Every structure is written in structure tokens, then in C-alpha cells.
Amino acid sequence: MKEEIIRVKNLVKKFGSFTANDNLTFDVYKGEVFGFLGANGAGKTTAIRILSGLSSPTSGKLNVAGFDVYTETEKIKKNIGYMSQxxxxxxxxxxxxxxxxxxxxxxxxxxxxKEKMGELLKKLEMEKAKNKLIAGLPLGWKQKLAFSVAVFHEPKIVFLDEPTGGVDPVTRRKFWDMIYEAANDGITVFVTTHYMDEAEYCDRVSIMDAGKIEALDTPAKLKEKYNAKDMDEVFLRIARASPNPSEGGGQETITNE
Known part of the structure; x- marks a missing residue:
């Protein structure tokens, strides 16, 4: 039986009269690569902030890494990693x-x-760069280092908020190798991305629109359900079928290189 590492039931987050998260219900399993997709303004970042202990929900039951989001946010923060764009x-x-x-x-x-730093620098082939400023590093190096730092303390969950934006396809694929390695080590990876080809790499994918989860399943089953050749087509069919396009974020950029 799969072990649930994140449990969300009827999550609601309101900002005045605006509902950013509208009764979200889903589970994420230990060691899973879970894709959290949606257009700008769909409510993804709001949900991640709540799951990371950085914001409080309006209502709902949520448990992250075995801790309650209402009363144990500091414990949650110690058991997760986070990497943004x-x-x-x-x-x-x-x-x-x-x-x-x-x-x-x-x-x-x-x-x-000291031990872990030596191991990490050797693994990343960055031993000669240890005393260089981050500002002077190539984008791909920054990306690999940022992910490695996010899991340096061996968290139960790592949240990746559009981590591969702006990097080339080859570097993105190498980055996903690091994600798989972390998942194989038992770290749950919760990732948002604008690249629909990356959705194919996830074990399961959730697609949000206007604050609601409109679809949640494996990429293969979603493609079958929507009679689509790839996840880009799945996403577009869900977006076009929605009577309430996402508010507040403008036009989404979907990339499938």
C-alpha cells in the first residue's frame, strides 16, 4: 500500500471575495513525482504556499509530512525543501x-x-567553482546547485515551483535525472512546470483551472481520457472546456520543446 505524504481534503483559500483554491482534494505518495499544473492564476502557487507552511488555508484538512498545516507549520518547514524559478x-x-x-x-x-559539501561538489563537478560567486555561474550550474541545496538536508518532500524556466532542453533533461534520483531515494517531488513535455515525466499529474482541480491521473490515463496525443493537448482541451478561465495571471505560456 502506498504511503501518503501529503493529504489535502476540501482545501479552500479566499482573498476577500476571490477564491484562489476551491475545495481541492488530493493525496501525494512517498517517493512520487507529482506534477501540479495549471495556467497563471489557476491557484497553484497559493496551494504550494499553504502546503509549505507559508500561508494558512481558509478551511479544509491538510497534512504534510505527517504534520498539520494549522498547528505544526514549523515542523513542516523543517521536513521540506523548496526551489523556485x-x-x-x-x-x-x-x-x-x-x-x-x-x-x-x-x-x-x-x-x-563538511562531509556532505565535499560529496555534493564532487557529484556536481563543481569542486573548482566552490569559491565562485553564484552571480557568475552559468544558468544550468545554478539550477543543479539550487536543487541540490533544496534537498541537502534530506527532506521528506521538495517543492519545485517552475524550476526549469529559461534553460535549454538538454539541461532540463539532466535536471530531471536529478529529480528521479531524489525520488528513488524516497523524497517526494511536488513540481509545477510550464513545459508540457515535462508533465510526461511525472508519475501523476493534477491540472488546475480557476482554482479547481479539473483532472488528476497518470499522464497515460489522461491522454487516453481526453483522446490526446500528448499532455499539451490534454491541457488545451481542459482549458478550452472550462466555463471560467483562470483569473489574475494573464495568458499562460505553454512550451513543448
């Missing part, structure tokens, strides 16, 4: 300083930090 790195710090900073936040001992 901005890579979550400090540009004016060196590679080593960024690693030490995040290791300190998560309470990793100096001895263990």
Missing part, C-alpha cells in the same frame, strides 16, 4: 557559502556539513 540562491555569496548557509538553517552539524 529564481533558484533560491544568494547571488552575492559563493557556492560554498550558499551551501553552508542552508545547512545552518536546517541544523546540519559542521562536521556533517
Amino acid at each position: 529564481k533558484f533560491s540562491l544568494y547571488e552575492d555569496l559563493t557556492v560554498a557559502e550558499n551551501i553552508r548557509f542552508y545547512a545552518g538553517i536546517y541544523g546540519i552539524s559542521p562536521k556533517r556539513r
